[in-house]
Amino acid sequence: MATPTTAVDPQPTGLRERKKQRTRGALVDAANRLFLEQGYGKTTVDEIAAAVEVSQRTFFRYFANKEEVALAVLADAEETFLELLRARPADEYPLEAMRRAARQVWQLLDQGRVAERGTVAGALELFELIESTPTLLAAHLRHTLQQEVEVTRVLAEREGLDPAVDLRPRLLAAVFGTVIRLSHLTFATEREPHRQGVDGMLELMERHFDQLGPALAGSWR
Structure with missing residues (x-):
């Protein structure tokens, strides 16, 4: 009688993926800690890996x-x-859908569910580091432009528009990205006690969005 074969347990693949995510998260965590402690320029890939x-x-398996x-x-x-x-629901206006999605991101980040070890405080510290490091700022702005293209594509698909003909998706994506960046910059310089944490960030971001319509179309006086 033949010995029955043992079914392959599907878990190892999941375990391997989780291990990869943990390694990636540990590298990000170590890199950010070193960048903030000793500066981006003085930190080497060897130090991060060590x-x-x-x-x-192994580092270069995860990051270029x-x-x-x-x-x-x-x-x-x-x-x-x-x-x-x-x-987001199809009946939401584009800007409302973007505002709600942005709120969700910050709430998920606050719960540690966006990046392996990402936090609101950590994200804001990183943003300050990026803004003060020319090399990183240039890379971030390049990435932001790529993100703008992707947001444009999503908005156009949601609204059934051709972004090559209708400029509204690209215009809204650009303005939205600018408001988000200004919110980060403002929060970094206005950390009053009542503004700490994700609630303070969301409050500030919403205030900027509320000012968007009047700033674009209304009188400033």
């Missing part, structure tokens, strides 16, 4: 360079925003 007790080769690991948390947040925007 902090996680992996090889440089230091820029990519430094921008990882914000890149994850931007990807989450796109997913949430695609999932």
Whole structure:
């Protein structure tokens, strides 16, 4: 009688994926800690890898360079925003759908559900680091332009428009991205006690969005 074969347990694949995510998260966490402690320019890939007790080769399996690991948390947040925007109800006006998706991103980030080890405080510290580091700022702005193209595409698909003919999706994507960046910058310089945490960030972001319509179309006096 033949010995019955044992079915292959599907879990190992899931376990491997979770291990990969943990390694990626540990690299991001170590890189961000080192960047904030000793500066972006003084931190090497070897130091980041050593902090996680992996090889440089392992680091490059996950990230092409230091820029990519430094921008990882914000890149994850931007990807989450796109997913949430695609999932917003079709009857929401474009700007309302974007505002709600942005709120969801910050709430998920606050719960640690956007990046492996991402937090609101960590994201804002990273944003300050990026803004003060020319190399990172240039990389971030390039990435922001790419994100703008993706947001334009999602908005056009939602509204059934051709963005090459109708400029509204691209215009809204550009204005929206600028409001988000200004909200981050303002929050970084106005950290009053009542503005700490995700609630303060959301309050400030919503205030900027409320001012958007009058700033574009109304009298400033």
